[in-house]
Amino acid sequence: MLNVKDVKKDFPVLKNRDVVYLDNAATTLTPDSVIQSLKNYYQNLGTSVHRGIYQLANETTEKYERARKKVADFVGSDSPREIVFTKNCTEGINIIAYSLHHWPEMEGKILVTEMDHHSNILPWRFMANGSEKFQLEYVDVTKEGRLDLEDYKSKLSPDTVAVGVPGISNVVGTVNPIKEMTDLAHERDALVVMDGAQWLPHRKFDISEYKVDFLTFSAHKMLGPTGLGVLYGKEDLLCRMPPPFGGGEMVLKVDRRKVKWNDPPQKFEPGTPPIAQIIAFGASVDYLNELGISEVNEHVDRLAQRAVNKLSEIPYVDIYGPKEGESRGGLVSFNVEGVHPHDLATALDSLDNIAIRAGLHCAQPLHEVMELNSSARASFYVYNAPEDVDRFIDAIKEAKKILGGADER
Amino acid sequence: MLNVKDVKKDFPVLKNRDVVYLDNAATTLTPDSVIQSLKNYYQNLGTSVHRGIYQLANETTEKYERARKKVADFVGSDSPREIVFTKNCTEGINIIAYSLHHWPEMEGKILVTEMDHHSNILPWRFMANGSEKFQLEYVDVTKEGRLDLEDYKSKLSPDTVAVGVPGISNVVGTVNPIKEMTDLAHERDALVVMDGAQWLPHRKFDISEYKVDFLTFSAHKMLGPTGLGVLYGKEDLLCRMPPPFGGGEMVLKVDRRKVKWNDPPQKFEPGTPPIAQIIAFGASVDYLNELGISEVNEHVDRLAQRAVNKLSEIPYVDIYGPKEGESRGGLVSFNVEGVHPHDLATALDSLDNIAIRAGLHCAQPLHEVMELNSSARASFYVYNAPEDVDRFIDAIKEAKKILGGADER
């Protein structure tokens, strides 16, 4: 079991600011060791990565490639060549969409779900709009925020090129049946692109178990620095896929007419990479491994369940997504009757320095399905304690008292 | 005049490591104030940017937008909406190329120069290959590494859509006549995309003077953190251009069929941005402004001239690009007869901890024009002293003594 008291000590923001930080699904706070790693890069290395040119660059390159190896291990990949570093989760999905777009043999349907984040919808829409080769279809989501598996099966046709699906919804917290969906997709030779932004931070993921073809996630949502994401791709696919973006380091040979790509992952990483951030993300992975990802999972689950249980007891609160006791990601979205989510966020902040999110959470189609204008969201992580949940609950009640008197308008 | 001794004190790597760092054209070292700014973000803020949701996020947003304003001021733009943050210079160029590609009215010729970095060649090549609407042509470069202006004029036809040109070549250091080229392009309604990666770090740039339509550069080449670049675009163009990449924050409204873009710059910044890096880059800009960009320019020029002068005196050294006394960027590329550039780099490193670059510098077409396999490059910045140049020269002589005995093979 996580010792939250000890964990909290590792996070300077929690020492320096009086805040109950419950916006972890947007971005997480950063532990000392990761800040230290960043500092170390800027104070002791500071160079670009090109092995062999001089000692400093060589040291940088070694640290950099070690981080890539750590990330590969973290997702159960045995080849660091399968790990492409991106600037955020979103860029990873854009890379895949454009690559498939440029891939001559590819043609057919792209399936995404109504519960996807805009990041796993819009790149595919751009791709389908820009071409006669691709059509986009949405897998239905029920009003309860569950994927309609029957609808998925019926839409998964032999001409399906790729399926985009969030491992865990960033709004309703639904944990999707990735293994089953992947098996079904593979039976029809469709590729699976899992948006792992809300999964990887606190749930074990092993590529040999889930077998998705592509996986994207955000380093900054799992104790890493800002400006970094990861695209995992099966080596064989990365080797065959045309790279969508041009620049330095992604080519071996360029003459006026011909180009010879570099091998993956460099093939997909044109220009100078986010070096300091990549090295520091290695420290984030170390930190998570030290805590133990299954301990992290258990802890975050317990917090989410506590929040769901306590919210369920409040008659004027509506909760979205999986019910009490059901498996869900480390977050809960809800509304307080008579209190607008934006007002609720302001209220929780000014009443007790509680930071939650309010709005559409970049998932407008899902809000449409659930017939909501917007919602409030609390999301939990390793440094949150059960008492944080309790303070959050108390502040909701107080906010309702102060603001909830108005009738609907 | 810069006081290099004082400047050096601001750079921890120079205190912690015994190195003469002459690979500044690849990436620069980082001053204390920028490291401090990064630390401050991770220790005192740590949140994402969404104004108004809670106090911490609001503080982050304010710092973040202030940095954008600083960058706008730095390039003489009066609207921060013209500043798009990217992960590196390369991403900026890819954004422009894909945007023009998707822009229905656009059709015709793209001109780039033979002295462009792969980052300002390959995105255009991908664009032209993927479409029947665009053709790519190269403006000739002379063997001396100068742009052939007559060739430019003759290739600049009425159907030219865009011209890509490096402000300063990263190999030969040539300073291109941007103003003249831009005027000529605008007469034919062609857009100008200036790759400013080697210009912005040490030369005043004012958009009202040079009038280019797009400008890209790397924060990490001008005392900023890794993982950050800038794309400047004229507001009017950014408003009209279709955004190439999809994701969160770049849309105002999404339903199943329609999308309403956000305004620039957000329209071109899908996903969580490199927040810490952007804020810290504000500190880099402050630092450069305090030194004074014309002082920086003068200092770097003087170092480059010193290197050129001293290299010219060595009979077995070939220098590329502008001759002694001519204007050039803060770098010099050269070869030592009988010593392979990779061996030279290793030699300088092991003889006197001098860090230079060797290879093709991501500019293979230019090496072809100059009929070179590869070259060595020394590049200078604010913390380099004249004595660094002298140590560099001495080490070259020593390396030649040890390795230069072999005949050509």
Added chain:
Amino acid sequence: MKDKPEIYNQDVVHHYQNPHNKGKLSDPDFSVTEENPKCGDRVTLQIKLDGAEISEVKFHGHGCVLSIGAASILTQMIQGLNVREALELTFDDLVENMGNPAKMRKDCASLSLNALKKALSGW
């Protein structure tokens, strides 16, 4: 929890709970709807002119304390102004009446003001 919780100033909450000039005009000269895409909040502002003077103004819609509060406050502020005076109103004038939360949540608090500007720009 903090000792004296005040989320918004009393005035704003009062306006939200008892909005002024809420409703529809039967024959408005201008009617403009603005929406905050981040949450779907929507305010419609309707104006009737007598010459260059704002003679009648009403709003309707749904939203948070700040968007509804601001709409109510704004309609009070502009009643009887002439068009030029109304166009000179700034967001800061609103913030003065609404306090810091409005500044932090400009998107919410400026909805009706944006509608006003759009409406009168067509004059």
Added chain:
Amino acid sequence: MKDKPEIYNQDVVHHYQNPHNKGKLSDPDFSVTEENPKCGDRVTLQIKLDGAEISEVKFHGHGCVLSIGAASILTQMIQGLNVREALELTFDDLVENMGNPAKMRKDCASLSLNALKKALSGW
């Protein structure tokens, strides 16, 4: 400058300056050219077999101390080996003979070894 400048070990520089087995075979069983795209260096390795034994080996090309030095050293190492033994050679075996710079500049130092592997993989 440092006191006792040694850039590469003596042996490597000696091989570079006086390469062994430099030249071309008139009738090779295998001839493979490898290039380092970062600098255009290029080494061609030619091999003649006698049964499963490497009976003759030569190389030609142009390059840096490490690529040429490695080629010269490698041709010495493999002369007389049988194919299986030659295929078991690793980059670390080369580094052992060439020192740390070879490790730092693997692209350069492994050029001829890569050519060897490619050549014999076709056996």
